[in-house]
Amino acid sequence: MMQKVELIIKEAKRLADTITSFPGDIRIISHYDCDGICAASILIKALQREAKSFHVSFVKKLNDKKLEELASDSSNLLIFTDLGSGKLEGIQDRILENERKRAIIIDHHQMQGIITNNNKERLLHLNPLQFGIEENISGSGVSYLVARAMNPVNRDMSELAIIGAIGDSQIGSIGPDWGLIGLNKEILKDAEHTKKIRVEKGLRLWGRYTRPVHKAIQYSMDPYIPGISGSESASVQFLNDIGVPVKAGDEWRTLSDLSEEETQKLADAIIKERVMKGEENPEWVFGDVYELLEKEGGFRDANEFATILNACGKLEKEYLAISLCFNVFEVGDEVKGALKAYRREIGKSIGLFEKNKEIIDEKENATYVLAEDLISEDIISNVISMVSRSGMITEHKPVFAFVNTDDGEVKISARLVDTEVSYGLNDVLSQAATELGGEGGGHKFAAGATIPKGSEQMFINRMEEILKNFNGHAEDIKTEVNNNDAQSHNDESLNNNPTDFKAEVSIGGTKSGLKKEEDGVSGSRKKMEGKGLVRYFDT
Secondary structure, three states: OHHHHHHHOOOOOOOOHHHHHHOEEEEEEEEEOOHHHHHHHHHHHHHHHOOOOOOEEEEOOOHHHHHHHHHOOOOOOEEEEEEHHHHHHHHHHHHHHOOOOOOEEEEOOOOOOOOHHHHOOOEEOOOOHOOOOOOOOOOOHHHHHHHHHOHHHHHHHHHHHHHHHHHHOOOEEEOOOOEOHHHHHHHHHHHOOOOOOEEEEEEEEEOOOOOHHHHHHHEEEEOOOOOOOOOOOHHHHHHHOOOOOEEOOOOOEHHHHHOOOHHHHHHHHHHHHHHHOOOOOOOEEEEEEEEEEEOHHOOEEHHHHHHHHHHHHHOOOOOHHHHHHOHHHHHHHHHHOOOOOOOOHHHHHHHHHHHHHHHHHEOOOOEEEEEEEEOOOOOOOHHHHHHHHOOOOOOOOOEEEEEEEOOEEOOOOOOOOOOOOOOOHHHHHHHHHHHOEEEEEEEEOEEEEEEEOOOOHHHHHHHHHHHHHHHHHHHHHHOOOOOOHHHHHHHHHOOOOOOOOOOOOOOOOOOOOOOOOHHOOOOOHHHHOOOOHHHHOOO
């Protein structure tokens, strides 16, 4: 792994040198979600520090029409962040047709096409997939590597790389441990060392600072609390039953207001409910909580902050998101309005799964959601991420959600909760979409595609064929789990005895039932790993 990281950083330095030495105007083009906004914000700060002239724009999709528009842009250096890897040929055919132009792609998505020999000096491409790093670094993480290589002072941008990773659903799990791993974890160490982020263990409930605690429970889909999630009255009664007041005087209490004893009591009760209702891995309700130390009030929780950035992007208010990234909190009231509208739309869309069950078509190998115009293309990826872990649909199968787009196509968002599969959604989705005249890509557990309108049923039939081929050999091709890793996580797991619901974790502090990953690292390796990415750079 260390050699792979050294190689990607070596290439990041090459991109950094190109950017810092470029004398003219620069154009940044980034995706409009949280990860794309963070990736662009990192470069914005890095370019400002280099006194560069630049312009930034955000897009929901990098299609041929957009590339043609960019081809006529006055800037001669175009930097694509959190997109571009799937359009290598289009960028060469349209952008580099002008001999004065150069392009840089900083991305982490599936690569499609090749860079021709005559364009290798004019099109620089940095993607962790090139170095065998397949997961656990986001687009903003790759952007951070470039910024870090431009100037050591940009280490303070590590915070944004972590927010982008969280917004890109890169908080993974191994057993009961939920948190960032891989390169993300190395970047996190940079953020901790620069006093930007503090990491603690806590309940994985969204809305730590901004939601009344009963609302946090009501809207909790992951972890799902059977009989309580989705019901406000049941959530209030649940808290009353365990002796946790929902109000302090006239003010609603949030998770951050609870004492350690109350939080422990809440954790025990949630686990008990999940055990009683037969939830798989009922004790997996804890995870790393990332506090943004320079943010104010409701902006301090990294999960909430990532959601806010995502909301601003999806509502075409990226300027608000950029302001928040740079701690301009005067836009707070406008941001709250955008977040309220975003939540309303998300809630309405999730409700469709209860009210319009006919849109769900469960087949042998996957579940398909034919939402058409019922859900916006701008939020379908967020909605399906929540629903796929909510218990509303079968979790051991991949789910593919179809919605109509503004330009007459059909957008597909796919999610996969089951991690022990041999295939990646990006591969199977790209294969099926391409065969129908569309295109697709993404990651192993989260991917997207567009296909021609009217080809939905053909896509479903083809996907069933593809998945059946994999599932027919499931026992032979399942991802292997290292027995030593599995044993270590068993040793560190929470108490699984269904008659004892006590959660062995000290909320907000050091775990007693779970060891920190570094505890198993000894000697010089432990000392080195604590340094984050410093050891890969000269300073």
